[in-house]
Amino acid sequence: MARKIGSRYTANQILGRGSAGTVWLGEGPEGPVAIKLLREDLASDQELVGRFVQERTALLSLDHPRVVGVRDLVVDGNDLALVMDLVRGTDLRTRLDRERRLAPEAAVAIVADIADGLAAAHAAGIVHRDVKPENVLLDMQGPLGPGGSHPALLTDFGVAKLIDSPRRTRATKIIGTPDYLAPELIEGLPPRAAVDIYALATVLYELLAGFTPFGGGHPGAILRRHVTETVVPLPGIPDELWQLLVQCLAKAPASRLRASELAARLREQLPTLAGMAPLDVDEPDTEPDPEPEAAPAAPKEPVARRGAVPLVPGTTPTDSNRDTHTSMRVPAPDELAGGARGTARAPRAAGAPRPGSARHRASARRRRITLGVAGAVLAAAAGIGTWAAVSGDNADATPNKNPEHSAPESP
Incomplete structure (x- = not known):
């Protein structure tokens, strides 16, 4: 059902829902637009509305081919909306869900596009703060780039800053999606x-590997890993590309490249990546320690993919546009201290069983049975050999009639 948004726009059809609001296909004076209508509780927050109006000029001035442009900001009664360019395509998360990982050439080309968009934003004094695959749109009507990649555009500029009011984040809250949060934010x-830059490097790692470097499990554990762990190497990518990733995932912000430098360095890598197949690695173990084998195995809940951790009560990671932008608690010092399960986990070789899984336990049982049978055979063979040796030495002796001494004595 169509609805009016302000005096100039009409929202005709829902394109997706997320924790921050609803995205509509709309119509404006200049043609089709995308309208992000924020939640009613956000629209009723007068402090947030004030920040919304203050950011209007900066957001409208951000004009770059790799950024989904904001055309207007509407404040009308209970409606608080961003009117944006309409991109005919899909988001990067949808492609990842379908393909799991991308060929390195396509992954690097997409990330270089986004780095160009970030360079323009940073030059204008705007920090995105929520870079993730859900906020990268692929223009299916644009020309194909290296590795068959579609042009990539970054969207949802300003949403994190608008919702991050002091009242929502004072001392106990942070804004963002846990898999992509830089250590200094935590x-x-x-x-x-x-x-x-840290978030974009995390996205590149995810495009190459099929999982994020520090994700998996409870959000608190993810936050701890960002602060305490080092990134686990990915086998099969050129060393220079790996060094770029490591530099941009550095814990110290000053060690990371600027967005313009990252875009240029990534494009330098494209010729060496041409024709390279997607990496053949498996996701590291993030399951809890297995129960003792004697205990019956309890049914396991489906494990959500990394990057889709639900942070808002009542929402699920399967919202159609999977917008998980929200506030979440900063971990306490003892949580950041790490522990037995806070160590880095290397990716498993393709096809290897996940530690603690049913296939892993079955393989361990087969090894124990094989070793037990082998031990019994060796023991039997040793006994037969001893009996044969003693029998041969006493072939002419009178048999011992005492049953207590009927077994041959060891030499």
Whole structure:
């Protein structure tokens, strides 16, 4: 059912839902648009509405081919909406869900596009703060690039900053999606351009590997890993590309590249990646320690894919546009201290069983049975050999009639 948004726009059809609001296909004076209508509780927050109006000029001025442009900001009664360019395509998360991982050439080309968009935003003094595959749109009507990649555009600029009001985040909250949060945000430092570089490097790792470097499990555990763990190498990618990833995932913000530098360095890598197949690695183990074998195995809940951790009560990671932007608690110092399960986990070889899985336990049982049978055979063989040796030495002796001494004595 169509609805009016302000005096100039009409929202005709829902394209997707997320924790921050609903995206509509709409119509404006200049043709089709995408309208992001924020939740009613956000629209009723007068402080947020004030911040919304203050950001209007900066957001409208951000004009770049790799950024989904914001055409207008509407504040009308209970409606708080961003009117954006309409991109005919899909988001990067949808492609990842379908393909699991991308060929390195296509992955690098997409990330280079987004780095170009971030460079323009950072030059204008705008930090995105929520770079993730859900916020990368692929223009299916644009020309194909390296590796058959579609042009990539970054969307949802300003949403994180608008919703991040002091009242929502004072001392106990942070904004973002846990898999992509830079360590300095987790530690409570103000967001600078470097947080977007860290998040974008995390996206590149995910495109190559099929999983994020520090994701999996409870959000608190993910946050701890960002602060305490080092990134696990990915086999099969050129060393120079790996060094780029490591530099942009550095814990110290000053060690990371600027967005323009990252875009240029990534494009330098494209000729060496041409024709390279997607990496053949398996996701590292994130399951809890297995129960003792004597205990019956309890049914396991389906494990959500990394990058789709539901952070808002009542929402699920399967929202059609999977927008998980929200506030979440900063972990306490003891949680950041790490522990037995806070160590880095290397990716498993393709086809290898996951530690603690049913296939892994069955394989372990088969090994124990094989070793037990082998031990019994060796023991039997040793006994037969001893009996044969003693029998041969006493072939002419009178048999011992005492049953207590009927077994041959060891030599």
